[in-house]
Amino acid sequence: MKFKHFATSPVLENRAFMALLLAVSAAFLWILLPFGGAVFWGAVIAIVFTPVHTRLLRRWPRRRTLAALATLGIVVLMGVLPLALLTGTLVREGAALYQRVQSGETNFARYFEQVVTVLPGWAHGLLEQFGLTDFNELQSRIADAVGRGSQAIATYAYSMGQNALDFVVGFFVMLYLAFFLLRDGAALSRRIRAAVPLAPAHRRHLAEKFITVIRATVKGNILVAATQGALGGLAFWFFDIKGALLWAVLMGFLSLLPAIGAGLIWLPVAVYFLVTGAVWQGVVLIAYGVLVIGLVDNLLRPLLVGKDTQMPDYLVLISTIGGMAVFGINGFVIGPVIAAMFMVAWDLFASAREEAAEDAARDAAQEPVQEAAPGATRPPEA
Incomplete structure (x- = not known):
């Protein structure tokens, strides 16, 4: 009798359905892997x-x-x-x-x-x-x-x-x-x-953040990388450095890394100019790299990426590098998205705990005073 009750219980049906849901979801992701x-x-x-x-x-x-x-x-x-x-x-x-x-x-x-x-x-x-x-x-x-x-x-x-x-x-x-x-x-x-089994407000907030981060990361990083690569390649072409297009592509690729990016290419070249006697070329390249190429990163990236994602620069840098180390070139999008979802999820969790604590405090403050028993006499007023 107990087995019959267990076999027809809603708990077993819910668990079986969740197991089926997880199994078919994992299988679907598996066939999408190629x-x-x-x-x-x-x-x-x-x-x-x-x-x-x-x-x-x-x-x-x-x-x-x-x-x-x-x-x-x-x-x-x-x-x-x-x-x-x-x-x-x-x-x-x-x-x-x-x-x-x-x-x-x-x-x-x-x-x-x-x-x-x-x-x-x-x-x-x-x-x-x-x-x-x-x-x-x-x-x-x-x-x-x-x-x-x-x-x-x-x-x-x-x-x-x-x-x-x-x-x-x-x-x-x-x-x-x-x-x-x-x-x-x-x-x-x-x-x-x-x-998604979450509260409507949480679902909406997570979806908006997810879409915002992807758009800001893709548009911002690609635009910054293309701009810095083009500016760096133009400088190398002006100084008659062979393979300017190749170095431009490398600078554009490295520009996906905030703050350090294109400087890994143009700065050693500028130092070489300085120590080999081509002083004006080195000075011009350093000034151009800092004031033009670097200014693109300092102005466009916070405007296009940091402002929309509301993520600090150091977190964008770490999540981009970590994402590319784990997921390859796709990581420059996946890394910041994971970091943004991490921030949003913990922010929602902290907000929910604060609301619960405020509700508990409000309920305790509004709890009615226990009424006196019938027939009991009130204390005489002063």
Whole structure:
């Protein structure tokens, strides 16, 4: 009899349903793993370009499909085609740099040796401890590192060609998912919010923060990286530094890291100019790097990223670096999103505890005084 009662109890049904829900959710994520990057960027594209889609819907209120297709066309023209052209050019620049290093035309060890010769004695001792005074060995290490980097770029490009089917399928999945998320994203978002077992106010706050952080991170970081990379590449082209486009791409990539970013590239070049007698070039490059390239990071990033996400710069930096270490290039979006969700979740938890404490204090203050028993006499008034 007890077993029959247990077998038909609502508790068992709820637990079984939750187990089924978790199992099918895990299985669904498992089958999405081969195209995880495509699915992720499809969702990011839909979130970032939803305002554009909304404006198009105002012009074509009854043509959701046409508005979604037009938005997708804007995405391809603004992002996909320039990125494809840049990747091809970057592969050629990397191969050219590798050839210059192998032929000795570009000798990083010689450049480093010229800098070391003007350093004070204590700096020489410090470099000896790290084994950086054997310039021949250093050149071989640099050549090997450049070779591995160039080989990695070429291998990646070659693998894309060899695995063209996987690349095309992933690209199609990304655009296909972005199209349907743009067209039906509002209804899907309502369904997801309704399914999340949280209070309506908490669901709304978390969803708004999630969307805000993704838009601010993607738009802000990409705009800052593109601007700093272009400005740095322009400076290198002006000073006739070979491989300016390659260095511009590296500066743009490093600009994803707040505060330190592009300075890892242009500052050593400026120091080299100073110690080799090209004083005005070094001074101009330092002034340009600090006042122009650095100003972009100091002005645009807080305005585009920190202001919308309401996250301090140090947290943006740590979460970006940590995210890229764990998730690769996708981490520059995933890291800040996780950090923002962490802040919001704990803020909601603290607010809920404060409200509960205030409600308890209010209930205790408003608790009625126990009435006297019937027939009891009141104490005489003074």
